[in-house]
Structure formats: structure tokens, C-alpha cells
Amino acid sequence: MTVTDTTTNKPSSGVRRLTTARAMVEAIAQEMERDPSVFVMGEDVGAYGGIFGSTTGLLERFGSERVMDTPISETGFIGAGIGAAIEGMRPIVELMFVDFFGVCMDQIYNHMAKIHYESGGHVKVPMVLMAAVGGGYSDGAQHSQCLWGTFAHLPGMKVVVPSNPADAKGLMIAAIRDDNPVIYLFHKGVMGLPWMAKNSRAIGPVPEEPYELPIGKAAVVREGRDATVVTLSLSVHHTLDVADELAAQGIDVEVIDLRSLVPLDGETVLASVAKTGRLVVVDEDYRSFGLSGELAALIAEHDPGMLRAPLVRVAVPDVPIPYARPLERFVLPTPERIKSGIVSVVGR
Amino acid sequence: MGEDIKVQLYTTMVRIRTYEEAILREYHRDKSPVFDIGAGRIPGEMHLSAGQEPVAAGLCAHLRPDDAITAPHRPHHLALAHGVDMKRMTAEIFGRESGLGRGKGGHMHLFDPAVHFGCSGIIAQGAPTAVGAALAFKRQGSDRVAVSVVGEGAANQGGFHESLNLASLWRLPVVFVIEDNGWGISVPRSASTSVPSNIDRAAGYAMPGELVEDNSVDGVYEAAGRAVTRARKGEGPTLLEIRTIRLWGHFEGDAQAYRGEELAQAQASDPLPIYEQRLLKDGLLDEAAVAAIKEQAVNEVEDAIAFALSSAEPAPEEALEDVFA
Numbered sequence: 001m002t003v004t005d006t007t008t009n010k011p012s013s014g015v016r017r018l019t020t021a022r023a024m025v026e027a028i029a030q031e032m033e034r035d036p037s038v039f040v041m042g043e044d045v046g047a048y049g050g051i052f053g054s055t056t057g058l059l060e061r062f063g064s065e066r067v068m069d070t071p072i073s074e075t076g077f078i079g080a081g082i083g084a085a086i087e088g089m090r091p092i093v094e095l096m097f098v099d100f101f102g103v104c105m106d107q108i109y110n111h112m113a114k115i116h117y118e119s120g121g122h123v124k125v126p127m128v129l130m131a132a133v134g135g136g137y138s139d140g141a142q143h144s145q146c147l148w149g150t151f152a153h154l155p156g157m158k159v160v161v162p163s164n165p166a167d168a169k170g171l172m173i174a175a176i177r178d179d180n181p182v183i184y185l186f187h188k189g190v191m192g193l194p195w196m197a198k199n200s201r202a203i204g205p206v207p208e209e210p211y212e213l214p215i216g217k218a219a220v221v222r223e224g225r226d227a228t229v230v231t232l233s234l235s236v237h238h239t240l241d242v243a244d245e246l247a248a249q250g251i252d253v254e255v256i257d258l259r260s261l262v263p264l265d266g267e268t269v270l271a272s273v274a275k276t277g278r279l280v281v282v283d284e285d286y287r288s289f290g291l292s293g294e295l296a297a298l299i300a301e302h303d304p305g306m307l308r309a310p311l312v313r314v315a316v317p318d319v320p321i322p323y324a325r326p327l328e329r330f331v332l333p334t335p336e337r338i339k340s341g342i343v344s345v346v347g348r
Numbered sequence: 349m350g351e352d353i354k355v356q357l358y359t360t361m362v363r364i365r366t367y368e369e370a371i372l373r374e375y376h377r378d379k380s381p382v383f384d385i386g387a388g389r390i391p392g393e394m395h396l397s398a399g400q401e402p403v404a405a406g407l408c409a410h411l412r413p414d415d416a417i418t419a420p421h422r423p424h425h426l427a428l429a430h431g432v433d434m435k436r437m438t439a440e441i442f443g444r445e446s447g448l449g450r451g452k453g454g455h456m457h458l459f460d461p462a463v464h465f466g467c468s469g470i471i472a473q474g475a476p477t478a479v480g481a482a483l484a485f486k487r488q489g490s491d492r493v494a495v496s497v498v499g500e501g502a503a504n505q506g507g508f509h510e511s512l513n514l515a516s517l518w519r520l521p522v523v524f525v526i527e528d529n530g531w532g533i534s535v536p537r538s539a540s541t542s543v544p545s546n547i548d549r550a551a552g553y554a555m556p557g558e559l560v561e562d563n564s565v566d567g568v569y570e571a572a573g574r575a576v577t578r579a580r581k582g583e584g585p586t587l588l589e590i591r592t593i594r595l596w597g598h599f600e601g602d603a604q605a606y607r608g609e610e611l612a613q614a615q616a617s618d619p620l621p622i623y624e625q626r627l628l629k630d631g632l633l634d635e636a637a638v639a640a641i642k643e644q645a646v647n648e649v650e651d652a653i654a655f656a657l658s659s660a661e662p663a664p665e666e667a668l669e670d671v672f673a
Contacts, residue, residue, distance in 0.1 A: 039487070065487065071517065076510030079476020080483055083494070086466070087416065087484035106507070110470050111477065119459035120450030121670035123466070155671050179673035 015205040019192025021053030023165035023206045024130075027172035028055065028092060030210040032062055035090060038176055041068040041077055042094030051096055052132045052191050074104035078129065082112050085127040090176060098131040098147050098185060112181045113156030127182075128175045133161075134187035134234055134284055136332055137196055141320035144328070146233070149283075149290030151183045152261040158182040158215055159261040163190055163236040165204045167259055170213025177212065187284075189234040199237040216263035220272065224254035227346050228272040229338070230295055231282035232258040238335045239282055242342065251346055261291065266298050270306075273299060277308035278345045282333045287315035314341040349566060351632050357409060357565045358627055359641050361401035364425045365620055366645035367434070368396045370653060371424070371441065375600055383601050389657070390441055392454055397425035399563075399595030402619050403527050404429035406568025407495065410576040416464035416481040416494040418474030420527075421456045423467045426497055432460040438652040444659035451662040452670060472498055472505030475524065479511045482520035482579075493579040497525045500589070501532030503546045512553040512587065521579035523572065524587045529594035534606040550587040557587040563619050593617055 018026065032038045039062075040055055046069040049056030059067040070077040074095060081093040095101065101108065108129065115123050135144030152159045158180055162168035168186065175182035192202035221236060222243050229239050236257045243253040254272050258265065273279050279299065281292040292313040299306055314333045322328050371394070378388035385392065397404070400422070408429035411417070419426040427437055433448070440447030441455045448460055456469035464481070468474035478496035485492040502508050503526055515522040526546050530537050543549060550557025558574065560567040568590055575586035593614040597604050604611055627633040633641075 071510075071513060073510035073514060075473075075507040076476050076479065076514045079473065079507065079511070080480035080514060083416075083418075083477035083480020083482075084484040084487075085480070086461075086477065087464070087481045087488075089484045089487065091480075103506075106470055106473055107476060111468065111473060115459065115466070116673055117670050118449050118453040118457040119461070119670075120448065120452050121673065122448070123459045123461050124673050126673075158672070 016208060017203050018165045018206045019053070019203050020162065020165045020168045020186065021056065021191040021193065023169040024054050024172050024186065025056055025058060026206070027169040027210070028176070029058060029061060031173060031176045032058070032066060034210070037088060038090045038092065039066040039068065040092045040094070041070050041081065043070055043072060043096050045069060045094050050094060052186070052188055053193060054094060054130060054186065054191075074100055075107050078104045079107040079111065081127050081129070082107060082115070082125055085125045086115070086123055090126050092128040092130060092176065095129060095131040097143050098133045099142050099145050101147065101150070109154045109156075113154055116180070117156060124179045125181050126179045128172070128184050129181065130184040130186065132188050133185045134189055135321045135328060136189055136234070138323055138325055138328060140323045144321035146185070146285040148185050148232075148261055149285045152291070156181065157262065159185065160215055160259065161185045161232045161261060162259060163187075163233050163257050164201050165192070165206045167213055167219070169206050170211050171215065171259065173210055174212040174215050178215065182215070185233070187234040190237070199234065201237050201240075213259070216260045216265055218259055218265035218268040219257045220254060220268065221257045222253065222255040224252040224276070226252045226276060227278035227280060227342055228254045228256060228269070228276045229280045229282055229342065230256045230258060230269055232261070233284060235282045235284055235333050235338070238333065239338055242335050242339045246339065246342060251342065251348065253342055264294070269295060269298060270302055273306050277306065279307060280312045280314060280338070280341045280345050282338050282341070283313070283315040284333055285316060286318055287313055288318050290315070309345050309347060312341045312345045314338055349569065353409065353569065354566070354627060354632055357405045357569060358623055358633070360405035360409070360429050361565065361620055361623065362641050363645045363648065364401045364404060364428050365398060366642065366649050367428060368398045368424060370649045372396060372596070372600065374653060385601060391443070394455060394600040395422040395598065396596050396600065397422050399593040399614065399618065400527055400529060401425055402563050402565035402568050403497070403525065403590045403592055406565045407497075407525060407572040409569055410573050411493065411495065413463045414492050416478065416492070417466070418478045418494075418496050419458070419465070419467045420471070420474060420498050420502065421467070421469045422499070423456065423458055427458050427460070427465055430465055431463045432458065432465050433462070434648060434652045435655040436460070439656040439659045442656040442659070443661065444656055445662045446655070446659035450666065450670070472502035472508040474498065475502070475508050475511035478522055479515050479520060482515065482522040483518065486520055491521075491580045493521045493523060493576055495523045495525060497527060499532065500526050500528035500530070500537055500546060501535070501540060502526070503549065504540055512549070512555065512585070515585040516553040516555045519582070519584040521582065522585040523575040523579055524585060525572075526587070526589040527592050528589055529592050530610075531594055531598065531607070533598040545589060547587055547589045553587075555585050555587055557589065560588070560590045563590065563592045563617065565619065565623055593619070
């Protein structure tokens with residue numbers, strides 16, 4: 001099928017297709033229609049529509065009281081989201097790049113994440129903090145990180161990371177309706193932006209009606225016998241492409257899209273590894289002290305004998321994300337690195 | 349100002365001081381001869397508010413239970429003046445199951461949603477959440493007000509300035525109160541702050557600023573009244589600075605050697621006996637009335653402490669609960 005419109009396309013089958021960005025916007029809009037306490041704020045979420053298209057069209061539809069452009073004051077407006085959430089609103093706050101967490105992390109992890117606990121469960125903070133993550137387009141060390149492991153490490157926040165339009169919509173609706181703070185991290189490379197290289201699955205079928213995708217449920221996006229690849233976000237697509245390629249060589253790969261880091265769907269991972277006995281973790285976040293180590297611990301704590309081959313990690317090798325194209329490609333989990341990781345774990 | 353109000357302000361201040369003296373006693377009861385911050389029936393840091401009662405009494409007299417306050421790490425006076433349940437607050441400070449946070453918060457993290465009271469132990473970081481509460485109140489079409497109380501040290505934090513800008517930009521019903529006790533732990537205002545007074549900073553955010561220089565509860569009451577009324581009428585935020593005094597240490601165990609002569613001056617300026625003498629002299633109170641107010645405060649405070657001590661400690665495994673709703 002040829003996709004001519006970069007944002008929406010209705011093929012003859014009648015299945016409506018959207019970009020991930022449009023799916024997120026649709027989710028937010030449907031929730032804003034349903035619940036007057038839902039509102040959006042952040043930098044350039046209004047007339048611009050979100051730098052990565054996550055709020056496009058919302059201002060025109062809901063007005064500036066519910067779609068609020070903020071000054072460049074992340075501590076101030078994330079804290080304001082927390083205060084508003086405590087007092088009965090359901091804010092969706094955008095932190096433009098997750099890399100900017102450094103100027104507002106106190107509000108995120110000392111306040112948003114802890115107030116429910118400190119209050120003994122008496123104060124709820126139902127808000128969504130969404131942020132763009134990921135590299136691959138030479139944006140340098142301060143605009144290319146994923147950092148989901150950092151948020152997942154700190155208790156009190158759910159962390160969701162959609163990889164495709166349908167999941168993006170369902171997870172957004174679930175995040176908005178959740179009574180907890182939810183960090184919603186969208187990779188720029190899955191948004192279907194017209195100004196950035198797209199993967200083929202950045203546009204996909206999305207049901208028109210509102211629906212929730214339960215937070216904490218991974219998806220087995222490809223079944224296979226020979227090895228399990230656990231991954232998330234843009235790396236899901238690289239992995240699926242590699243899996244297709246390897247199928248031709250007789251390597252049958254199972255691919256798990258975690259979709260949520262907190263809660264982590266350990267059951268789905270363990271069931272798959274029990275079947276294949278081989279695990280590759282593909283993670284665009286830093287290698288050490290993160291997701292890949294957590295999954296290694298999950299297996300070691302459950303049954304160290306599950307693995308028939310040593311675990312393989314394809315992650316950013318503990319360096320900041322470099323700028324120059326060959327340097328950046330060297331550290332990111334590219335299809336080449338994923339392929340070589342799978343081949344090595346399978347031993348063929 | 350009516351005479352009834354003055355008696356009410358005095359009563360509130362007595363109640364706070366009685367409370368802080370009792371917590372001081374309980375805190376140190378089993379921390380001698382060797383002071384161990386983690387030992388005893390009340391462990392951990394303890395920041396008491398003696399000397400700062402005028403701020404809480406004068407401010408909270410204008411607030412309704414549906415108005416929100418975010419307090420800093422030194423929160424007891426504000427909690428009591430705003431109507432936080434004294435028994436459950438005390439139980440929280442004693443780390444008991446019946447506490448406001450079921451023992452998970454402690455004295456710097458008191459939350460009572462019944463009166464929209466919250467705390468932050470991180471300097472200045474309660475200000476953004478107060479802005480958010482005010483944003484919610486405005487969106488909900490109510491005339492509720494949010495108050496952020498911080499110390500003067502917080503006025504040098506980025507989050508404080510971001511909050512003033514947001515509140516003014518969005519014309520939100522916020523009252524920002526700086527309790528200037530002159531000391532950021534051991535650093536005096538003169539060594540931390542570039543402006544003679546923090547209300548000079550209000551102009552930078554196009555909001556009115558008002559300074560109460562003498563820690564007088566009447567002065568706080570009047571200034572806070574103007575600020576709260578302004579916020580309630582939808583006219584936007586105000587910055588108040590109250591020059592108050594820290595009668596005791598930054599926290600208990602602070603030997604305060606850095607204070608020198610200033611400490612004696614502060615103790616000579618204790619606002620409670622000064623106000624009491626004034627009300628006696630003006631004939632608003634007599635000795636019997638003073639004694640009755642104090643007795644009532646002692647009874648209430650000792651009841652709260654008895655309630656805390658009679659409450660169970662949380663079961664250890666309850667530590668695993670309440671991370672998520």
C-alpha cells in the first residue's frame with residue numbers, strides 16, 4: 001500500500017490509519033471531551049501543536065484555557081500540574097524533551113512521585129507527564145536520550161512507552177484515567193513526523209472509539225521459537241525488521257514489546273524465555289543499571305537455569321549520545337547491532 | 349481589627365507555642381545524655397516554629413478550610429492554624445498508624461486533604477504546587493485561594509521565581525508568603541540575598557509586595573487580609589514578606605553558635621509575651637482569661653500526644669503499600 005498522506009490515510013479496506021502523533025492527539029481530545037477536568041499544558045503545545053505533534057489541533061478545538069502554552073519554566077509548570085492534580089484536575093503536562101528532566105526532576109520525583117505515598121494514600125496525583133525521547137537524527141547528547149530506566153528506577157510513577165499508533169492511543173487514555181502519575185515517553189522516530197525518517201509502522205490502524213490499553217501488559221508482537229528479544233519503543237520496529245530478515249535464514253525470533261516499564265510485565269518475559277531459552281534485550285537507554293540489567297535480574301531471581309545461552313544486551317554503551325552520524329549510529333541499537341546480537345545468542 | 353480577632357490570634361499563637369514546646373519536650377525526652385537524631389519516640393530532623401506564630405495566626409485567620417496551603421519543612425504552626433487535625437498530625441510526627449500519612453510522611457511531610465494542606469521538605473518546591481492548586485481553583489470557577497509559605501532562603505531558588513512568574517502571568521489566586529526569620533540554617537539573609545528585602549522582587553513579576561517588618565500578628569493579619577481578598581476577587585497574586593524570628597535552632601540539635609548576640613535579641617523579641625502584654629494592657633484579656641486559654645491549649649496538646657502514644661506503630665510490611673493508588 002502506498003501512503004500518500006503523512007498523517008492519515010483511509011485505505012479501501014475501511015481500516016482507518018493514523019500516525020502515532022495523531023493517535024495521541026485523538027486520545028487526548030476524546031478524553032477532554034469526556035472529562036472537563038482534563039487539560040494540557042507545556043511548552044509550545046498550543047499554536048505550534050507540540051514540537052513533535054503530540055497536541056496538534058487541540059488548541060483550536062478546546063481553547064487556550066485547556067491547552068495552555070507555558071513559559072520555559074519546567075519546575076513551575078510541572079509543579080503546577082501536580083498542584084492541579086491534587087485539587088481535582090487531570091493535567092497532561094508535556095516536557096518537550098525528556099533530556100530536560102534535569103531542570104525539574106525535584107518536582108517529578110520528590111513531589112509527583114512521592115506525595116501519594118507520604119500522605120499514606122490520602123492524596124492522589126492523577127497526571128500524565130509526557131515527553132519525547134530518543135535519538136537517531138544527530139541532535140546531540142542533550143536532546144537524544146531515552147532515560148526511561150531513570151524514571152522506572154524511582155518508585156511512585158508508572159512508565160509507559162508506546163511503539164505504535166494503536167498502543168499510543170490506548171496507553172494515553174489509560175494514563176489519563178489512571179489515578180497515579182504516569183510518565184508517557186514517546187520516541188520521536190515512532191511519531192510519523194513528516195520531517196524525520198519514519199519507520200513503516202509509524203502509521204497504522206487505530207480504532208476510532210476511545211479504548212484503554214492496560215498499563216503493565218507487554219505484547220508478544222511476533223511469536224518465535226529460537227530466541228526472545230525484549231524491547232520497546234522504536235527498537236521494536238528495528239527488531240521486527242531484523243526478525244523478518246532472520247526468518248529467511250531459518251532463525252525464528254519472538255519479539256516482546258514491553259509497552260510499560262512500570263509496572264513491568266515480568267510474566268510475559270518469563271513465559272517467552274521459558275520457551276526459547278535465549279534472551280536478547282534491545283534498549284535504546286544506557287546499558288548499565290537499567291532495563292537490561294533488570295531483566296537479567298528477573299531471570300536470575302526466577303530461575304537462573306532458564307537461559308541456554310548467555311544473555312545479550314544491545315544498548316547504549318554507557319556514553320553520552322554523540323552528534324556525528326557515524327558516532328551516533330555506533331552507539332544506538334541499530335538493526336545491524338540487533339541482528340548480530342540475535343545471531344550470537346542463537347549461536348548460528 | 350476587632351477585639352475578638354485579636355483574642356483569636358492570641359489564642360492561635362498560644363496553641364502553636366504550647367504545641368511546639370510539647371514536641372520539643374517529647375523529642376528530647378529520650379535523646380540524652382547523648383543526642384542521637386535517629387533515636388527516641390520522635391526520630392529524625394525536627395524543625396520547630398517558635399517565634400513564627402504571628403505568620404501562621406495572622407495569615408490563616410483569613411483562610412477557609414477549602415483554601416490550600418503548601419508549607420515548608422517547618423510546618424507545624426501553619427498546619428495548626430489552618431485546621432489540620434492535631435491528633436492525627438501528632439500521630440504522624442510520632443510515626444504511628446493513625447497519623448495523617450500512616451507513618452509514611454513524618455513531620456516535614458504532613459498532608460491533610462480535608463483542609464487542603466500539604467508540605468514540601470525541599471526548599472521553595474511547595475510554591476509550584478500552590479500555583480497548580482490556584483490554577484485548579486480558577487478553572488473550577490471557585491473563589492478558593494492557594495497559599496505558598498516559604499522561608500527567605502527559598503526566595504533564591506529558581507522554583508520560587510518560576511512560580512511567581514506563572515501566578516502573575518495567569519493571574520492566579522495565590523498568596524506567596526515569605527517567612528523571613530533571617531537565617532537559612534546558619535547563613536544570614538545578608539549573605540544570601542542580593543536585595544534589601546524580598547518584596548523588592550515582586551516588581552519583577554508585576555505583582556504587589558508587602559512587607560511586615562516587626563513580626564506583629566496584627567500587621568500580618570492586615571497584610572494577609574489584603575492579599576487574600578485580592579486573590580479571592582480574582583485580582584491575582586501578592587507577595588508578602590514577614591520579618592519573623594526563629595527562637596530556636598534550625599532543627600533540634602543545632603547549637604546555633606553562629607548566631608552570637610542576635611540570639612539573645614531574638615529571644616527578647618518573643619512575639620507571644622509581647623502580644624499577651626498588649627492585650628492585657630488594652631483590657632482585651634485579663635490574667636484569668638490568659639490562664640484559661642493556656643490551660644485549654646495544654647489540654648488539647650497533651651490529649652493529642654496521648655492519642656499518638658496510644659496509637660499502634662504501623663506494621664513493617666505496610667511500607668510496601670501506598671506507592672500507587
